[in-house]
Amino acid sequence: MATSASAYENDIKNLKATELTLGLPGTHLQQNVPIIDQEKSSASSSSNKRPLQLSHEETSPAQDCGSKCSNIAKNTDDDAAPPPSKAKIVGWPPIRSYRKNSLQEQSEAAGGIYVKVSMDGAPYLRKIDLKIYGGYPQLLKALENMFKLTIGEYSEKEGYKGSDYAPTYEDKDGDWMLVGDVPWDMFVTSCKRLRIMKGSEARGLGCAV
Amino acid sequence: MKKAAYSFPEEVLEHVFSFIISDKDRSSISLVCKSWYEIERWCRRKVFVGNCYAVSPPILIKRFPELRSVTLKGKPHFADFNLVPEGWGGFACPWIRAMAGAYPWLEEIRLKRMVVSDESLEIIAKSFRNFKVLVLSSCEGFTTEGLAAIAANCRNLRELDLRESEVEDLSGRWLSDFPDSYTSLESLNISCLGNEVNLLALERLVSRCPNLKTLRLNRAVPLDRLPNLLRGAPQLAELGTGAYTSEMRPDVFSNLAEAFAGCKQLKTLSGFWDVLPSYLPAVYPICSQLISLNLSYATVQSPELIKLVSLCEKLQKLWVLDYIEDDGLEVLAASCKDLRELRVFPSDPFGLEPNVALTEQGLVSVSEGCPKLQSVLYFCRQMSNAALNTIARNRPNLTRFRLCIIEPRSPDYLTLQPLDDGFGAIVEHCKDLRRLSLSGLLTDRVFEYIGTYGKKLEMLSVAFAGDSDLGLHHVLSGCDNLRKLEIRDCPFGDKALLANAAKLETMRSLWMSSCSVSFGACKVLGQKMPRLNVEVMDESGPPDSRPESSPVEKLYVYRTVAGPRLDMPGFVWTMDDDSALRIS
Numbered sequence: 001m002a003t004s005a006s007a008y009e010n011d012i013k014n015l016k017a018t019e020l021t022l023g024l025p026g027t028h029l030q031q032n033v034p035i036i037d038q039e040k041s042s043a044s045s046s047s048n049k050r051p052l053q054l055s056h057e058e059t060s061p062a063q064d065c066g067s068k069c070s071n072i073a074k075n076t077d078d079d080a081a082p083p084p085s086k087a088k089i090v091g092w093p094p095i096r097s098y099r100k101n102s103l104q105e106q107s108e109a110a111g112g113i114y115v116k117v118s119m120d121g122a123p124y125l126r127k128i129d130l131k132i133y134g135g136y137p138q139l140l141k142a143l144e145n146m147f148k149l150t151i152g153e154y155s156e157k158e159g160y161k162g163s164d165y166a167p168t169y170e171d172k173d174g175d176w177m178l179v180g181d182v183p184w185d186m187f188v189t190s191c192k193r194l195r196i197m198k199g200s201e202a203r204g205l206g207c208a209v
Numbered sequence: 210m211k212k213a214a215y216s217f218p219e220e221v222l223e224h225v226f227s228f229i230i231s232d233k234d235r236s237s238i239s240l241v242c243k244s245w246y247e248i249e250r251w252c253r254r255k256v257f258v259g260n261c262y263a264v265s266p267p268i269l270i271k272r273f274p275e276l277r278s279v280t281l282k283g284k285p286h287f288a289d290f291n292l293v294p295e296g297w298g299g300f301a302c303p304w305i306r307a308m309a310g311a312y313p314w315l316e317e318i319r320l321k322r323m324v325v326s327d328e329s330l331e332i333i334a335k336s337f338r339n340f341k342v343l344v345l346s347s348c349e350g351f352t353t354e355g356l357a358a359i360a361a362n363c364r365n366l367r368e369l370d371l372r373e374s375e376v377e378d379l380s381g382r383w384l385s386d387f388p389d390s391y392t393s394l395e396s397l398n399i400s401c402l403g404n405e406v407n408l409l410a411l412e413r414l415v416s417r418c419p420n421l422k423t424l425r426l427n428r429a430v431p432l433d434r435l436p437n438l439l440r441g442a443p444q445l446a447e448l449g450t451g452a453y454t455s456e457m458r459p460d461v462f463s464n465l466a467e468a469f470a471g472c473k474q475l476k477t478l479s480g481f482w483d484v485l486p487s488y489l490p491a492v493y494p495i496c497s498q499l500i501s502l503n504l505s506y507a508t509v510q511s512p513e514l515i516k517l518v519s520l521c522e523k524l525q526k527l528w529v530l531d532y533i534e535d536d537g538l539e540v541l542a543a544s545c546k547d548l549r550e551l552r553v554f555p556s557d558p559f560g561l562e563p564n565v566a567l568t569e570q571g572l573v574s575v576s577e578g579c580p581k582l583q584s585v586l587y588f589c590r591q592m593s594n595a596a597l598n599t600i601a602r603n604r605p606n607l608t609r610f611r612l613c614i615i616e617p618r619s620p621d622y623l624t625l626q627p628l629d630d631g632f633g634a635i636v637e638h639c640k641d642l643r644r645l646s647l648s649g650l651l652t653d654r655v656f657e658y659i660g661t662y663g664k665k666l667e668m669l670s671v672a673f674a675g676d677s678d679l680g681l682h683h684v685l686s687g688c689d690n691l692r693k694l695e696i697r698d699c700p701f702g703d704k705a706l707l708a709n710a711a712k713l714e715t716m717r718s719l720w721m722s723s724c725s726v727s728f729g730a731c732k733v734l735g736q737k738m739p740r741l742n743v744e745v746m747d748e749s750g751p752p753d754s755r756p757e758s759s760p761v762e763k764l765y766v767y768r769t770v771a772g773p774r775l776d777m778p779g780f781v782w783t784m785d786d787d788s789a790l791r792i793s
Contacts, residue, residue: 091290091697092672093558093588093615094646098373098401099505103556106483106508116564125562132486145512 113188119147119196135184143167147196154180166197223252232257251275259717261299265771266307277316283323285720285765287695292722294748296778305329309336317342330355334362342368349375357383368396381406387414396423400449405429416441425449428482433461436468443471450480457487466491479503486513496520503528505554511537519544528552531567538571542578550584551575555615569596576603584609591622592649597631601638610635611646617673620650627651633658646670656680660687668693678705685709695720703730710738718767726764729757735784742769743784752782
C-alpha cells in the first residue's frame with residue numbers, strides 16, 4: 001500500500017533531473033508557483049522608453065519560500081514555450097456551472113483590465129483590475145498593501161529611491177518599464193503585466209539607457 | 210394485559226403521532242405493529258423521497274393517501290458537476306400527474322435535481338387549490354411560461370423558490386401574472402433567472418405582501434432599484450441583492466444606506482454580483498445583526514472584503530471567494546465567534562497558478578478561533594497532514610468536512626507524503642462527522658481510517674484516490690451509517706463491490722465513474738440483488754459489445770422497491786435478473 005507513494009516520489013525525482021528550476025537545489029515539491037516568463041530585453045523601438053535590462057538568471061531564486069517552492073519546467077530559449085497547459089478534467093474541480101459562468105461573466109462584464117502581478121520571492125501570483133484605480137498613487141498603495149512592503153516615491157530621474165522594491169511592467173511591445181514612466185492612461189492601456197522587482201536591479205533602475 | 214394495547218382509540222394514537230414529525234421516527238412508529246402502521250400511514254402528512262426511483266408514484270399514493278407535502282430528489286449528486294449526461298432521468302412529470310389526481314389538498318412540492326416541464330408547472334397550478342410552497346432546487350426543463358401559470362393560479366402561494374435551477378428565461382412578464390389581490394407571498398427566490406423581471410410589478414408585489422420575509426433577486430435587478438424594494442418590505446429577514454454596482458453617486462449611496470438601515474429584521478444577505486467596493490459600506494449599519502452572508506459571487510478583494518466580514522460579529526454562516534485569503538480568515542476567526550459554517554470557493558479554479566494568498570493556514574486559523582464551526586467546504590491549492598491534524602484536534606465537533614485541493618493527487622506539500630494521516634485524524638477526532646469529501650494524494654490507508662473511525666459517516670465523496678479494491682472494501686464494510694457513496698477516477702473494481710453487495714441495500718445509492726468495475730461484475734450484481742437497480746451508463750455504446758471484463762464508464766446502484774425504471778435513455782442499461790441486458 002505504500003508502493004504508490006514511493007513510486008510517486010521516484011517519478012518526481014526522475015523528473016527533477018531533467019527540469020530547470022527556480023528553486024534552490026534540493027527543494028522539490030508539487031506546489032505550483034507562478035511561471036514567470038523570462039524574455040530577453042527587446043530592442044526598444046520607441047525612444048521614450050527606458051526598457052530594463054533583463055538577463056535570464058537575474059530573478060532571485062525563490063529562497064523565501066523554502067520548501068514551498070517547486071520545480072517548474074522552464075524554457076529559457078528565445079521562443080519561450082507557453083506554460084504546460086492541462087487537459088481539463090470533466091467535472092473537476094467540483095464547482096457548479098452557474099458559479100463558473102458567473103465568475104467568468106463578471107470579469108468580462110466589468111470590462112476590467114486584469115493584469116497579473118508577481119513579486120520576486122513571493123510564491124503567489126495576483127491578478128488586479130487596473131480599472132479600479134484612479135491613478136498611480138492608488139495603484140502603488142494597493143500593491144503595498146497586497147505584498148506588505150513599501151515602494152516609496154517615484155521620481156523621474158531616480159526611480160523608486162529609498163526602497164528595495166521597484167514596480168515594473170511589461171508593455172505591449174514586450175519591454176519592461178518602470179511603473180510611472182508614462183502617463184496613467186497610457187499605462188493602463190499598454191500594461192500587460194506587473195512585476196515587483198527586488199534587490200539590486202531595483203536599486204539600479206532609473207538610469208536612462 | 211394484551212387488552213391495554215388496544216384500549217387506545219385510533220384518534221388518540223393519531224393525535225399522539227401528530228407530534229412526531231421526523232421521518233425516521235415516523236418510520237419507526239410504522240414498524241411497531243400492523244395497526245400502528247395503518248394509523249400512521251393515514252395521518253402522515255409529509256414525505257421525503259431521497260431517490261425518486263427508489264419508489265414509484267402508485268406505491269407512494271397507495272401507502273400515504275393524505276399527504277400535504279412531498280419532497281423528491283432525482284439525479285445523483287455528481288450531476289452538479291456535469292458527470293450525468295443529458296436525458297438521464299429524474300422526470301417530475303409522472304409524479305406531478307399522479308399527485309394531481311391523488312392529492313387535491315397537496316400544499317407543498319419540493320424537488321431537487323429533477324427535470325420539470327412547463328406542463329408539470331401548469332398541472333400544479335391548476336390541480337391544488339391550497340398550494341402553498343414550490344421549491345425547485347437545481348432543477349431544469351422549464352421556462353418562465355411555467356412560472357406564469359403558477360403566478361396566475363396559485364392564490365395561496367407562500368413560497369416560490371427557484372434556487373440554482375436552470376430556467377429558460379423567455380420574458381420577465383410572468384411576475385405581472387400575480388393578481389393584484391394576491392398578498393400571501395412570504396418567500397421569493399428568483400436569483401437564478403437571467404433576464405430582467407418587470408421591476409414595477411416586482412415593486413408592487415413586494416410592497417403589497419406584508420409577510421414577505423425572504424426576497425432573493427436576480428442579477429438583472431439594478432442596485433438603484435433596491436432601496437425602493439427594501440422600503441416596501443422593511444420586515445424582510447433574508448435579502449439577495451441583484452448586481453451590486455452602479456455609477457458611484459453620493460445620493461444613490463445614501464439612499465441605499467438608509468434603506469438598509471430601515472430593515473431591522475434583516476439577518477441574511479446574499480447576491481452581490483459585480484460589486485463596486487465603494488458601495489459596500491451601505492450595508493455596514495446592519496452587519497452586526499447578520500447571521501448569514503453569502504459573498505460567493507462577490508469579486509471584491511481585501512481590504513474591503515475583510516472589513517465587511519469583521520463587522521459581522523453574529524455571523525453563523527459565511528460563503529465567500531478565496532479573495533478572502535489567509536489574512537481575511539484570520540480576521541474572521543477573531544471576529545466571528547459564532548461561526549458554524551464556512552465555504553470558500555475558488556475565484557480562478559482553472560488557473561494553473563495560485564492567484565490569491567489562500568492556503569491551509571486560513572482554515573487552520575478558523576478552526577482555532579471558531580469553537581462552533583461544524584461545516585466546512587474549502588477549495589485550496591495546498592494542504593498538509595499537519596494542518597489537517599491541527600484542524601481535527603481543534604474542531605472535533607465538525608459534522609461536514611469537504612476539502613478540495615484543486616490539483617488532483619496533490620501530496621502533503623511539506624513532506625510529499627499522501628494525506629492519509631491528515632484525513633485519518635479528521636475521521637478519528639470528529640466522531641460526529643456525517644459528510645466527508647476527500648482530495649489530494651491518498652492511498653488505501655485513508656479508507657482504512659475511514660472504515661475504522663467513520664461510524665457516523667453518511668455521505669462520502671472520493672476522487673482520484675486509493676490503490677486497490679481494499680480501499681473500497683474498508684469503506685463498505687466499516688462505515689455503519691453510510692447512505693451515499695460517490696466515487697470517480699479511483700482504481701476500485703469488482704472484488705470489493707461484489708463482496709459487499711448486501712451493504713448496498715442498506716444505502717441510498719452508490720456512484721462509480723471512471724473506475725475499474727467490469728461489465729461482468731455489474732451483471733452479477735444485478736442478478737444477485739433484485740432489490741437494487743444496477744444501472745450502467747456508457748455513451749460509447751452497449752456494454753455487451755465489449756468484453757465482459759472491460760470497465761464500465763459509469764455505474765449507479767440504488768436500492769428500490771419499484772423495480773427497474775422504464776424511462777432510461779439509450780445510454781443507460783439496467784442489469785437485472787430478467788435479462789442480463791435490457792435496453793429501454
